[in-house]
Amino acid sequence: xxxxxxxxxxxxxxxxxxxxxxxxxxxxxxxxxxxxxxxxxxxxxxxxxxxxxxxxxxxxxxxxxxxxxxxxxxxxxxxxxxxxxxxxxxxxxxxxxxxxxxxxxxxxxxxxxxxxx
Amino acid sequence: xxxxxxxxxxxxxxxxxxxxxxxxxxxxxxxxxxxxxxxxxxxxxxxxxxxxxxxxxxxxxxxxxxxxxxxxxxxxxxxxxxxxxxxxxxxxxxxxxxxxxxxxxxxxxxxxx
Numbered sequence: 001x002x003x004x005x006x007x008x009x010x011x012x013x014x015x016x017x018x019x020x021x022x023x024x025x026x027x028x029x030x031x032x033x034x035x036x037x038x039x040x041x042x043x044x045x046x047x048x049x050x051x052x053x054x055x056x057x058x059x060x061x062x063x064x065x066x067x068x069x070x071x072x073x074x075x076x077x078x079x080x081x082x083x084x085x086x087x088x089x090x091x092x093x094x095x096x097x098x099x100x101x102x103x104x105x106x107x108x109x110x111x112x113x114x115x116x117x
Numbered sequence: 118x119x120x121x122x123x124x125x126x127x128x129x130x131x132x133x134x135x136x137x138x139x140x141x142x143x144x145x146x147x148x149x150x151x152x153x154x155x156x157x158x159x160x161x162x163x164x165x166x167x168x169x170x171x172x173x174x175x176x177x178x179x180x181x182x183x184x185x186x187x188x189x190x191x192x193x194x195x196x197x198x199x200x201x202x203x204x205x206x207x208x209x210x211x212x213x214x215x216x217x218x219x220x221x222x223x224x225x226x227x228x229x230x
C-alpha cells in the first residue's frame with residue numbers, strides 16, 4: 001500500500017512551547033490529509049481535514065488557533081500544537097487518501113506521541 | 118452524522134481458532150467500510166476493506182462481510198496466530214462533505230499460544 005511518513009515519532013516538550021508534526025505522502029500525491037488524535041485505549045478522533053492550498057476544516061470543538069495546520073504541497077501537511085499544555089499530551093496520527101486506488105483508500109502515518117511536561 | 122458501534126471491546130481466543138469482530142453503522146448512505154489493525158505505539162494499518170456493492174471479501178485468513186439491510190459488517194480472522202494480537206478498528210465512510218471516516222471504539226484481540 002501507499003506510504004505515509006510522520007515525524008517525529010515521539011516528542012517531549014515543556015508547557016508553553018510549540019511543537020510541529022510533519023506528515024508526508026511518500027509515493028503519491030494527497031490533496032487531502034486528515035489529522036487524528038488518540039488517547040490511551042480509545043478510538044481515533046478526527047481533529048481536522050487538511051486541504052492542499054486552502055484552509056483546513058476543523059471538527060467541532062477543536063481550536064483552530066491551538067492546532068495550526070498547513071498543507072503547502074501535495075505531499076506535506078504539518079500540524080503545529082501551539083503553546084502546548086499537559087492536556088495536549090496525546091497520540092497524534094495523520095492520514096492521507098491515495099486517489100490512485102480505485103477505492104480511495106486511506107493510509108495512516110506511524111503516529112506521534114506528544115508528552116507535555 | 119454517522120455513528121459506528123463495535124463489539125466486543127476485548128476478545129481472547131486460542132491460537133488456531135477464529136475471531137469475529139462486529140460493527141454496526143447508522144448512516145445508510147455510507148458506502149465504504151475499512152478495517153484497521155493497530156499495534157501499540159503505531160499508526161493504524163489497513164488490512165481489508167469493502168464497498169457497499171459487495172457482500173463479502175476475503176484476503177487469505179481475513180474476510181469481511183457486509184449486510185447493508187441490517188447496516189452491519191464483520192471481520193473474520195481464521196487460523197489465528199500470536200502476531201494477530203492487536204487492536205482492530207472498523208470504520209465507515211460518510212459520503213457527505215469531505216468523505217470522513219468514522220471509527221468504531223476498537224477491539225483488543227489477544228491470541229493465546
